[in-house]
Amino acid sequence: MRISDRGFRLFVPMLSVAFVFALMLFRTAYAEDHTPTALKLGQSLPGTQPLQVDEPIDVWMVSGINRFAERELSRSELTRQQHWQRDYSSDDHYLQSVRPNRKRFAEIIGVVDSRVDHPGIRMTLSHDQFNSAPPILASSGHCVAYEVNWPVLDGVTGEGLLLSPKGRDPIATVIAIPDAQWSPEAFVGLIENADVHPFVLRLVQQGCEVLIPTLLSRECEFSGHPLVGFTNQPHREFVYRTSFEIGRHVIGYEVQKVLAAVDHFVARRNSKNVIRPIGVLGVGEGGLVGMYAAAIDPRIDSALVCGYFDNRENVWREPIYRNVWGLLSEFADADIASLIAPRRLTIEACRVPEVDGPPSVTAGRRGGAAPGQIHSAEIASVRDEFTRAKSHYEPLGRRDQIKLVISGDDTAATATGPAGSEAALSSFLIGLDVEHLNGTAAALTSHLPLPDPSARQARQVNELVERNQRLVRDSPRIRDEHWRQADRSTVAAWETTTRSYRDEFYDEVIGRLPHAMLPINPRSRLIFDEEKFKGYEVVLDVFTDVIAAGILLLPTDLKPGERRPVVVCQHGLEGTAASTLEQRKDQFLRRGFAAELALRGFIVYAPQNPYRGGDAFREIQRKSNPLKRSLFSYIIPQHERTLQWLCTLPHVDRDRIAFYGISYGGKTAMRVPPFVPEYALSICSADFNEWIGKTTSNLYRASYVYTGEYEIWEWNMGNIASYAELACMMTPRPFMVERGHRDGVAPDEWVASEYAKVRRHYDELGIGDSTTIEFFNGPHTIRGLGTFAFLHKHLNWPEPK
Incomplete structure (x- = not known):
């Protein structure tokens, strides 16, 4: 009253x-x-x-x-649909109807800066050191691996590994994003990690080239400045803090790294006039980044989201670097999936690295990191959110373009199996016009010293922090103009x-x-x-x-x-x-x-x-x-x-x-x-x-x-x-x-x-x-x-x- x-x-x-x-x-x-x-x-x-x-x-x-x-939060599902005017009458009409939502989604995760004009994947080591051939970091009977980087924004680069099928041209391109706790080398089995199943090697065996970006980790080694001190904030939180106030986000920066790679692969495809589908997959934090990238960029033909897709009403319990302003007022995970429609989307409920909180405070470090946890999802919750996502594919006549896979015991309360199950990879490859998944892949053997993950992480963190400081220095001019x-x-x-x-x-x-x-x-x-x-x-x-x-x-x-x-x-x-x-x-x-x-x-x-x-x-x-x-x-x-x-x-x-x-x-x-x-x-x-x-x-x-x-x-x-x-x-x-x-x-x-x-x-x-x-x-x-x-x-x- x-x-x-x-x-x-x-x-x-x-x-x-x-x-x-x-x-x-x-x-x-x-x-x-x-x-x-x-x-x-x-x-x-x-x-x-x-x-x-x-x-x-x-x-x-x-x-x-x-x-x-x-x-x-619990009633947000009832209110966010007022922001959508989906037209299911045809694929073209649908894509036009969700274009404003796609633009707003990009803005709230901080994808607002123009990327470099001339993208390119560059070998990290000079070719001159190896006469004319690119330096091979590791190889197997089916695969060669290179250490690479690529320009993204002014002063910001992506770094990681590029895996190519040995002795033949790739038939598809995949950007495979590991969880934040895994280095690219661990993701492909070059570093032993009991939690990692190097399933991406199977994609190379099928004829795909695979780019594996480095994500900012949940470690805190570089969270601070030597002239001030260091904290126990995960690198992701440290960059989140310096980003949020100026309309940027650690999520957005990493999506930009993925999209800069897409820019390169599309430009190469156009220059050679060769049709080569592009897919994105990710595990855990990489699943978040991959799903968001696919939602923003229709050039991505197929997406595989492993261990991330879920109901997000408890996102406030997750690490603060997943906090996105206004996310659930318009975009639950099902709505983000609707931005991928009518393209291929595979959701895999699987086991992911769990997080109980930030790193411990150690001698010489300040505390103050935000609490936050990550746990493997409850299967029932994933199924419910998937049903909501599927409701946007069905009116388009594309129900076969979205698939849910449970890795491990599908009767368990939470997902038990590792990422990259047979069913998930097969579904993902269908979106890349690769119909069969054959056998197991041979392990890689390294030929050069592996990249120093600590030095690479330092570069990745410091580039983003310094970019944010430049944006802060320019913010008075932006406000005056505003x-x-x-x-x-x-x-x-x-x-x-x-x-x-x-x-x-x-x-x-x-x-x-x-x-x-x-x-x-x-x-x-x-x-x-x-x-x-x-x-x-x-x-x-x-x-x-x-x-x-x-x-x-x-x-x-x-x-x-x-x-x-x-x-x-x-x-x-x-x-x-x-x-x-x-x-x-x-x-x-x-x-x-x-x-x-x-x-x-x-x-x-x-x-x-x-x-x-x-x-x-x-x-x-x-x-x-x-x-x-x-x-x-x-x-x-x-x-x-x-x-x-x-x-x-x-x-x-x-x-x-x-x-x-x-x-x-x-x-x-x-x-x-x-x-x-x-x-x-x-x-x-x-x-x-x-x-x-x-x-x-x-x-x-x-x-x-x-x-x-x-x-x-x-x-x-x-x-x-x-x-x-x-x-x-x-x-x-x-x-x-x-x-x-x-x-x-x-x-x-x-x-x-x-x-x-x-x-x-x-x-x-x-x-x-x-x-x-x-x-x-x-x-x-x-x-x-x-x-x-x-x-x-x-x-x-x-x-x-």
Whole structure:
């Protein structure tokens, strides 16, 4: 049930009158007994229901949002089909109808950069060392193997092995992608690995040439920088972290490596006018990359996905480098398979390398890697997802083009057999016009020293990290170009021309929840009663299982009919609403800033934000990202609901409500007030900085690349808005930064440089007195000097004598 706008306008005055009357009665009772014990603890605020809960509010809040997010994941199958307009009337019509989905899929996995113009597979060793013949790394009676690389993007190469049939021209080309725990040499049996069945050698025996790329591994040897330090993050996570903020992804980079190889093989095919089908197969992580590549590129004729295809509603439990923004809002594995249709697709449920978490923290390495597990899939789950995928092949009359193979015991709960079963390979080869699979293949014998897998892994990791650093350095130019349509000639012009930018950031970076709010249902209880103010714990309903909560401080000298400004005081990471009332050792204030402002006569509200509980709250981000949502997708509605309720209180001036947040509350200051117009001003304390560098730099010691806050990255933010642009979205409302010189969030130079853009913006609009920055000689804390003066000035409330 939702109160109509008209009903709400009628409801507020009635509630206000009732509240004033009740408050007058309360003040009369209070006057008869001047001691702080005149009110009974637990008593509810007039106009609210009693708050009766034994569970800590922060725990209640975080667990509720987690339940909401899980429920949304479970119903995503019902909602994502609205993004598809499939036309099954013919193959051509179908391919045309899914073209927009294919484009969006490429974008969300970061396949957005143009590849090199002249691709080519190059032998790693110089031919001159071996007179004229290419250097053969290894061979058998049917196969020769070469160490190769190929250009992909500027500064990025693929590396691996190329296997060719001995003594004859290939009849088909296969790009075979091993799991991230396997090197190409292990994948073909040149390095002993009990988990690997070198089935790709059978493809060469059938006449296929096979390219085997190197994937970034799950080791952590090169995750860091020698000038800063190293972490226990898998290489895949380390590159994921430096990629996400600029709209790139480790998945996308590896798909690009596959597609650059396809570019080469297609160009060679065209130059020789020889029809040679192209197939992609992969195991585990390689299955993910191969399936995604086949979904993006229709030039791939056949795909074999081994040990990856499954229901993805629990993707948040998997390693974070599989986290894709908005994936399940449009693309379950069955939908990705539909992008491969009507081409050949073989799904093999098989055993894959399992992962219980990131590498252990060892001496000399930082911790902080995100948790995540990989287990062999449950066969029943794979069958269900396969049935959904098959439903897109059948209307096209292509049901024989998609096949499910169970490797090992098909009656077991989980897949037991290795990748590359006879049935899977035979099905895959049908898509390459190779109809028979004969015998077993002879093992390879090496003729040269095998490639150094550690040195190759270092090159592959460092190339991608350095590319990301170049993109970060170029991101200010990209943002300036992006904001070119914003008109700074007048305040009115700015507000008009930036509405679309504000909507874009909310929708594409934060993620907007498309749900109507529940009735407010305010509950409260008195938790303390001091001489100058009393405090109520408050809980409001937002969505099912999602609450807004906090502590309301009401000065005791409020007069009937008086309306005062409100300051919303936001705590930092792992804090509580009560922590804004407490004195800290590093603070300049006698008490917490919320209490100090209440002593100055402001009405104060300290919200509880959900970034508390370690992995418990970070799981909210993990569960939400696949549906194109973030932690702030919940925090913004929580604040909207809070302000909606505050505006019903008789002593609140709804036009004078300010936001003041520290640390993670400073992050909130940058991401909530710009999108909640009821906030009259915003103060960001101990967080404002050059945000894109802070989240991506591999050279800055306090970069989030090196910390345990694995929820921090926001998809493609670097190309849309950093903190300067977010602050400018406050225009013409006042905005202030509070900054301690010894705050480790970022160097003063980063903060000053980013803020200079804000000050110039306000000055150019003729409202320079509406923004300021205060530097002070202190650490990561609130000074409460210039900021308090800023509040008094812009909320028009007299400073105490």
